[in-house]
Amino acid sequence: MEDEFRTFIKVWFSAIISISYCYYISTRIKAGVFRLLTVLPVCVLFLVLPLFFSSVHFSELTAFFLSWLANFKLILFCFDQGPLVPLPSNLPRFVCFTCFPIKPQQNPNPQNQIPKWFFAIKVAIFGALLHMYEYKQYMSPSVLLVLYSLHIYLELEFALMLVKVLVFITLGCDLEPQSNEPYxxxxxxxxxxxxxxxxxxxxxxxxxxxxxxxxxxxxxxxxxxxxxxxxxxxxxxxxxxxxxxxxxxxxxxxxxxxxxxxxxxxxxxxxxxxxxxxxxxxxxxxxxxxxxxxxxxxxxxxxxxxxFPPLIRSCMIERLANEAFLFIDFVKHKLFTLR
Incomplete structure (x- = not known):
């Protein structure tokens, strides 16, 4: 786990350096094909970075954030379109809005905000869901399908929420919700x-x-x-x-x-x-x-x-659950060591 975290730091440090290059160099070039040419090496790098991970979570999230969303954002930006236009006011904002699936909130509406206790319920459901994998052999295919669907939804929800909190702490600005109760x-x-x-x-x-x-x-x-x-x-x-x-x-x-x-x-x-x-x-x-x-x-x-069939055949769902348990144990161990 510690080696994977070191790889995580190296990969994301490379990503931040690359996006900083786009901010200081590419933004000074007129929108169009020439700006695109300066951004393409970064896009290629972002396609390679997920391959450095053995962890399913790290490779999945890096692919989602960088190989997909960041690449699309940068290509759109080359033609003065997309979430990076107008240009964010400083480098930290440009990095965050490029790397992560977020955008600043324009017209906050308190009536649409989900109560904080509802998120706690989702955490409890996810904890129970992980333990249910121990009884997988006793479940029908229909129950397993619901279990897998909940798993994917909740993992993505937690990952996006963690990103939102970290970016809010870093930038101090309100962000648009990343999902809106899809169920x-x-x-x-x-x-x-x-x-x-x-x-x-x-x-x-x-x-x-x-x-x-x-x-x-x-x-x-x-x-x-x-x-x-x-x-x-x-x-x-x-x-x-x-x-x-x-x-x-x-x-x-x-x-x-x-x-x-x-x-x-x-x-x-x-x-x-x-x-x-x-x-x-x-x-x-x-x-x-x-x-x-x-x-x-x-x-x-x-x-x-x-x-789900490609994920089931390669045992990815079970690996996601096992990695979640490993991460929980890793955090517990670190907290115990600090004491």
Whole structure:
């Protein structure tokens, strides 16, 4: 564990140096292809850095934060688009807003804030969930599927919350929430666009959806262009998830994860098109409880069909749980030593 932490420090120190270079050099070059050329070596480095880890958590989070989000942010920045525009006021802000899935909060709304005790409940659920793996052999496939879904959701929630707290301490500014209780989603559009991992759609919209839809509108009607834009966005998301799964498992992609996102892209685009018809808007009203059950149920079932199998075959879910226990024991040992 200590060797892995040393690697973690070296990798992220390299990332901070690289982003500092972008701040001091690339920002002084006019937006366009020449700025992109100065940023490309950093993007290549960020694709390599997750390979230095043997820990699933460190390789997964580094791939998510740097290989995916930071690279997309920097490429968008080269053309004066994305979350890094306007340019953050100082280097620490530029580093944080590049490295992490965060952005400053523009119009805070206290009514939308989740009570702090609710987060404590999630921690308790996660602790119980980890211990449930000891009885995995007695569980049905349906129960295991729910267990895996909760595990992925809670781990991502805790990682993003930890980042948010650390950045808040460092920068002292309010940050937008990174997710919005995705289990309350009433549609696929609501789930992917407004509740789950909000930095991802904030980047994919200007990077993929908007340019694809704009180009498609030149040769097809608006509805067809919208469908193509949504499908292209999910296709890119699937390809990047395949890359992240490769960093985690070190096995060649099977395409299942890409098909998961293609399926959701088709369903989401179809859902959006259906909602836009006047007949549906006038007559079709579904209870929020029913729509939430259908939406979350569809996500969980299709995840069990296409998303989780590569992780299950490579025992990644169990490794995530084991690493969580190792981290807890490591922290306990350090705290005992300090006493």
């Amino acid at each position: 309350l989603a009433t549609s696929l559009q609501d789930f992917w666009g407004h509740r789950w991992n909000l930095m991802v759609p904030a980047i994919l919209r200007p990077a993929v959806y908007t340019p694809v839809r704009r180009l498609a509108k030149r040769i097809m009607n608006s509805d067809q262009a919208l469908f193509l834009g949504v499908l292209a966005t999910f296709l890119v998301s699937g390809a990047v998830h395949e890359l992240i799964f490769f960093y985690m498992t070190r096995e060649m992609p099977t395409g299942e994860v890409t098909w998961f996102f293609v399926l959701h892209g088709v369903c989401t685009a179809t859902e959006v098109a259906v909602k836009r018809t006047s007949l549906v808007q006038r007559w079709w009203r579904v209870s929020p409880i029913v729509s939430r059950l259908l939406t979350v149920g569809f996500v969980v079932v299709t995840s069990g069909w296409l998303f």
